[in-house]
Amino acid sequence: MTTLADVRPGRRIATRGWSRPRIRPIDVISVVWLVVLLAFAVIPMLWMLSTSLKGQFAALSQPPEWIPSHPTLEQYQTLLSPTGSVGPVFLRYFLNSMVVSLTTTALGVLIAIPAAYAFSRFQFPGRDVLFFAVLVRNMFPVVVFLIPLFILMRALHLINTQWSLILTYMTFGLPLSIWLLKGFYDNIPEELERAARIDGASRFKAFWLIIMPLSSPGIIATAIYAFIGAWNEYVYALTFLNSENLLTLPVGLQHFFTEFATNWPGLMAAAFIMSVPVVVMFMLLQKQFVRALTEGAVKS
Amino acid sequence: MSEVVLDEVVKSYGDVVAVDHVSFTIKDGEFIALVGPSGCGKTTTLNMVAGLTELTSGTITIGGKVVNDLDPKDRDIAMVFQNYALYPSKTVGENLAFPLQMRKVPKPEIEVRVKRAAETLSITHLLQRKPRQLSGGQQQRVALGRALVRDPKAFLMDEPLSNLDAMLRVQMRSELKRLHQEFATTVIYVTHDQMEAMTMADRIAVMSGGSVQQIGAPDEIYDRPANTFVAGFIGSPAMNFLNGIVLDSGDKTVVRGEEWELPLNSTNAARARKSSSGEVIVGARHSNLSVLPQSADIGLPARIYTVEPTGDVTYVHLFLGKQLLVASAPGTYRGAADQPIRLEFDQNRLYLFDAATEQAL
Numbered sequence: 001m002t003t004l005a006d007v008r009p010g011r012r013i014a015t016r017g018w019s020r021p022r023i024r025p026i027d028v029i030s031v032v033w034l035v036v037l038l039a040f041a042v043i044p045m046l047w048m049l050s051t052s053l054k055g056q057f058a059a060l061s062q063p064p065e066w067i068p069s070h071p072t073l074e075q076y077q078t079l080l081s082p083t084g085s086v087g088p089v090f091l092r093y094f095l096n097s098m099v100v101s102l103t104t105t106a107l108g109v110l111i112a113i114p115a116a117y118a119f120s121r122f123q124f125p126g127r128d129v130l131f132f133a134v135l136v137r138n139m140f141p142v143v144v145f146l147i148p149l150f151i152l153m154r155a156l157h158l159i160n161t162q163w164s165l166i167l168t169y170m171t172f173g174l175p176l177s178i179w180l181l182k183g184f185y186d187n188i189p190e191e192l193e194r195a196a197r198i199d200g201a202s203r204f205k206a207f208w209l210i211i212m213p214l215s216s217p218g219i220i221a222t223a224i225y226a227f228i229g230a231w232n233e234y235v236y237a238l239t240f241l242n243s244e245n246l247l248t249l250p251v252g253l254q255h256f257f258t259e260f261a262t263n264w265p266g267l268m269a270a271a272f273i274m275s276v277p278v279v280v281m282f283m284l285l286q287k288q289f290v291r292a293l294t295e296g297a298v299k300s
Numbered sequence: 301m302s303e304v305v306l307d308e309v310v311k312s313y314g315d316v317v318a319v320d321h322v323s324f325t326i327k328d329g330e331f332i333a334l335v336g337p338s339g340c341g342k343t344t345t346l347n348m349v350a351g352l353t354e355l356t357s358g359t360i361t362i363g364g365k366v367v368n369d370l371d372p373k374d375r376d377i378a379m380v381f382q383n384y385a386l387y388p389s390k391t392v393g394e395n396l397a398f399p400l401q402m403r404k405v406p407k408p409e410i411e412v413r414v415k416r417a418a419e420t421l422s423i424t425h426l427l428q429r430k431p432r433q434l435s436g437g438q439q440q441r442v443a444l445g446r447a448l449v450r451d452p453k454a455f456l457m458d459e460p461l462s463n464l465d466a467m468l469r470v471q472m473r474s475e476l477k478r479l480h481q482e483f484a485t486t487v488i489y490v491t492h493d494q495m496e497a498m499t500m501a502d503r504i505a506v507m508s509g510g511s512v513q514q515i516g517a518p519d520e521i522y523d524r525p526a527n528t529f530v531a532g533f534i535g536s537p538a539m540n541f542l543n544g545i546v547l548d549s550g551d552k553t554v555v556r557g558e559e560w561e562l563p564l565n566s567t568n569a570a571r572a573r574k575s576s577s578g579e580v581i582v583g584a585r586h587s588n589l590s591v592l593p594q595s596a597d598i599g600l601p602a603r604i605y606t607v608e609p610t611g612d613v614t615y616v617h618l619f620l621g622k623q624l625l626v627a628s629a630p631g632t633y634r635g636a637a638d639q640p641i642r643l644e645f646d647q648n649r650l651y652l653f654d655a656a657t658e659q660a661l
Contacts, residue, residue, distance in 0.1 A: 191385035194352050197372040198379045198456075199446070200402030213389040 559621030
């Protein structure tokens with residue numbers, strides 16, 4: 001059957017334009033602008049990688065070597081070797097960061113899912129006020145909460161524990177997570193759950209078997225956000241922790257490298273290793289991530 | 301053993317009463333249609349039977365068991381939704397199997413029953429596809445299939461055909477009716493389309509303002525509407541209504557309106573006199589009005605407004621005094637705007653309502 005869309009003239013023009021592209025000034029400007037942005041984002045990364053492969057002297061040579069003449073993996077070996085003076089400490093920081101970030105992510109998602117679902121599906125007294133309250137946190141700079149949270153954590157005897165960071169990061173990550181997931185649940189027709197409940201599922205099973213799979217892109221995006229936020233955070237980690245063996249990577253690196261004079265290649269290698277988990281996670285999940293952010297923008 | 305009984309069922313949201321003391325019984329194997337305009341409470345009523353909406357008061361009984369406090373899953377009913385509500389992440393086969401899996405039916409039996417339902421609805425070739433790869437008509441069939449795989453006490457259908465195009469709707473209508481005759485399961489069918497209700501249902505419950513206006517077989521509802529609402533809602537084009545006062549002058553009784561006067565035969569005269577207010581609403585379906593040439597010696601003088609030929613029937617919109625009416629004439633009938641004609645009422649098929657209560661006389 002011929003539908004309206006098939007005979008719409010606009011579509012034919014679009015197809016013709018596709019097979020014989022005409023370069024317009026706006027296209028040139030777009031490409032140039034994107035290249036500039038890309039360079040801005042990528043060159044520091046490349047410079048970091050390049051420096052991490054150099055020797056101590058090569059790192060400071062003038063003019064700088066863009067590509068190391070004698071590349072070496074020495075710094076990586078030092079950092080990742082479980083023996084020696086540097087390796088164990090670095091790996092300790094890495095592990096601390098992992099524990100804090102993964103716990104934050106897991107707990108955050110576990111709380112955000114039911115919260116977002118409740119905001120989306122149930123009518124209860126104070127629902128709108130509560131939802132607004134959740135978002136209020138995001139309207140203030142993070143640093144504003146530093147002193148109040150420090151006092152709170154001290155009262156809870158959590159200072160100098162990883163829980164102080166996990167709780168803090170969760171409160172920072174949750175508003176966005178809940179807001180993002182609520183949007184997801186709003187877009188899932190309620191009839192699906194109703195159908196499942198009539199088909200023999202309990203309310204929880206209907207959610208678990210039907211709604212959860214549909215919202216997985218949102219959950220993944222939420223998890224990535226929470227993880228990155230926790231992984232990169234510096235100020236709170238610096239304030240709340242003081243035991244050397246609890247430090248997370250951002251704070252640890254700073255301590256570590258200022259203590260032993262500045263070893264630029266070592267610092268760069270450490271920074272590079274630190275960015276690996278985030279990059280890998282993004283590469284694996286970027287499809288879901290993009291889908292989550294554009295969901296609702298285009299009606300399926 | 302799956303009679304469904306609604307007894308004084310009420311649903312209110314704050315001050316708004318959505319369903320107002322609704323009571324009726326659906327016999328085992330009966331196909332009943334709840335019909336009415338948007339917001340009349342028909343879907344709310346259905347959702348209460350399904351267990352998706354809680355009752356404010358009253359009781360609902362399915363198969364002899366009060367189900368007020370039962371979860372939907374424990375009511376042993378199947379439902380078809382207007383937007384089909386197919387599970388997007390599951391294939392058609394998995395969609396059909398889901399209700400059986402939830403009820404822990406053994407796997408080999410699930411396969412048999414899914415296959416049988418798919419065959420009944422001719423969707424066997426679609427079993428591996430995802431819902432979004434199907435056309436609207438195919439999705440509709442899958443939604444029906446998901447209800448058919450089980451052997452529920454009752455099928456609940458919420459406007460299942462209204463998202464289909466006109467041709468498919470007519471086709472599915474007869475298929476649904478046929479399926480019901482084969483399975484002989486109780487069906488509660490919600491629709492705003494009186495035609496669907498008339499063609500498929502054993503009985504129709506016409507709802508308005510949260511309450512049931514009339515319940516009965518389609519021809520009963522059509523021939524003997526209880527009030528002006530039912531009379532106006534059932535039938536297309538809608539029934540013509542004329543307000544007038546009843547005048548008795550010796551041996552003759554007439555209804556007089558604005559610039560028209562309709563003599564009544566003795567039966568109708570007796571009915572009209574029962575009006576509490578002395579005023580009546582005369583109802584006449586388009587098919588019970590005859591358009592006659594101006595030269596005819598019977599009928600009332602009227603004037604053509606427009607003529608709508610549809611092939612089989614020509615609808616003549618005309619003015620009787622200041623009142624616009626519609627009458628049907630043979631398909632070949634043609635007339636010009638403002639042409640004077642005469643209009644004859646079929647006295648044997650005249651509807652009379654009390655103008656004050658709007659109830660049938």
